[in-house]
Amino acid sequence: MLKRVLASVVAVAAGSFAITVPAYAAAFQTTATNLNIRADAYLSASVVKVLAGPTSVEVDCQKSGDSVTVGSRTTTWWAHLPAHGGYATVAYIDTTGTKLPGVPDCPQDPPQTGDITLADVQAMFGSRIANPSIVQQGLPSLNQAMRDAQINTVYRKAAFLATLVHESRLEYNIREIGDTRVYGGRGYIQLTGDFNYRPAGQWLGVDLINNPELARDIRYSAQIARWYWTVARNINPYADQLKMGRVNAAIGYPAGAEDQRRCDSFRAAIAYLSGAPAPAVNCSRTAKTMGDTSKLTRAQFDALAKVPGAPGTVG
Numbered sequence: 039m040l041k042r043v044l045a046s047v048v049a050v051a052a053g054s055f056a057i058t059v060p061a062y063a064a065a066f067q068t069t070a071t072n073l074n075i076r077a078d079a080y081l082s083a084s085v086v087k088v089l090a091g092p093t094s095v096e097v098d099c100q101k102s103g104d105s106v107t108v109g110s111r112t113t114t115w116w117a118h119l120p121a122h123g124g125y126a127t128v129a130y131i132d133t134t135g136t137k138l139p140g141v142p143d144c145p146q147d148p149p150q151t152g153d154i155t156l157a158d159v160q161a162m163f164g165s166r167i168a169n170p171s172i173v174q175q176g177l178p179s180l181n182q183a184m185r186d187a188q189i190n191t192v193y194r195k196a197a198f199l200a201t202l203v204h205e206s207r208l209e210y211n212i213r214e215i216g217d218t219r220v221y222g223g224r225g226y227i228q229l230t231g232d233f234n235y236r237p238a239g240q241w242l243g244v245d246l247i248n249n250p251e252l253a254r255d256i257r258y259s260a261q262i263a264r265w266y267w268t269v270a271r272n273i274n275p276y277a278d279q280l281k282m283g284r285v286n287a288a289i290g291y292p293a294g295a296e297d298q299r300r301c302d303s304f305r306a307a308i309a310y311l312s313g314a315p316a317p318a319v320n321c322s323r324t325a326k327t328m329g330d331t332s333k334l335t336r337a338q339f340d341a342l343a344k345v346p347g348a349p350g351t352v353g
Contacts, residue, residue: 063096063120064141067132075124077279079103079116082188084275086124095119099144100128100137111136118144153181154195162307163203176210176256180226183260187268196307197277197285202226202263204300205289210259221250225259227266227289233333234270241265271336283322284343290332293323
C-alpha cells in the first residue's frame, strides 16, 4: 500500500533481474516459528507470507499498528520487510526494545477520513445517486456502521461505498427491482437468501427469517452491510491491498462486466477521498471465485480465494 523507491534493480543472470533491498535497510533476526508476514500492521490484515523459522531479514521502515504481547514485552510497532512484501510485529524480532533502533518510521498510509456526506457521495458517484433525500436520511446509520466496522481509511471507505452504490445506490430501503423472492435482495448490501437472512438476524438479535422486510429498515440496513463486510466475509484486508477483484468476488455475484464498473467506482472514490489519482488497482479474481460465491461460508470463501496463512502461524 505504501509507495517506496527501491535502491536499484540489478541483473542476476542473462535476461533475468532481481530487486535489491533498499541500501538503508537494517538487518535483524526473527525469533518465531511460522511467523506471519502481513499486508499491513494489523492482526486483521491478510497474510502474504509465512516464515517457517527464525530468519535474517532486512527492515527498511517501521510503523505503529495493533498491539502484540510476547512474554513480558508488548509493542505496537511493526517492521516492514521489503524482500517479503509485508510487515512483521517487532515482538518477534530479536531486539530488547519495543521499537527497532535506527529504523525510520514508514511513510503515512492514506489518512483516515471523517463522516461521509451527501455531497461526498454525489461527487464520487454522480448520477448513481438517484434519490438524494433517501441517501441523506440513511447516512447517519451508514457512517456509524462504517465506524463500527473500522471502515475508516481512504481505501476501505472507497471499497465499501463503491460496492454499496452498485448494490443499492446507497439507498437503505431499496428492494431489488422485480425480485419477488421471500429472501430476495434488500437494503444497502442487497441481503439475499435465507442462508444470509438467518445468520444476519441472529447477529443483530432480530428475526429476519419471519420478518425479512426488516432488512431494509433504517435501523438495521447499515448494520447488515457491516455484518456482511466483517462477519460473513473479511473484506477490509482486500481493500487495504487495493484488491477490488477480491472484494467483488466476496460480495458473491459471478464475474463479468460489473467487476470493471465497480473497479472504476473504487478508483473514483479513492481519487476524491485522497485528492490524488488512485494507485494501481487489482481487479482480477482467483479462478475459483469467478462464479456465484454467495452461498459459501466465510471459511469456504477464504479457501477458494487462497488467502495465505495456516492454523498455528503467529503474528
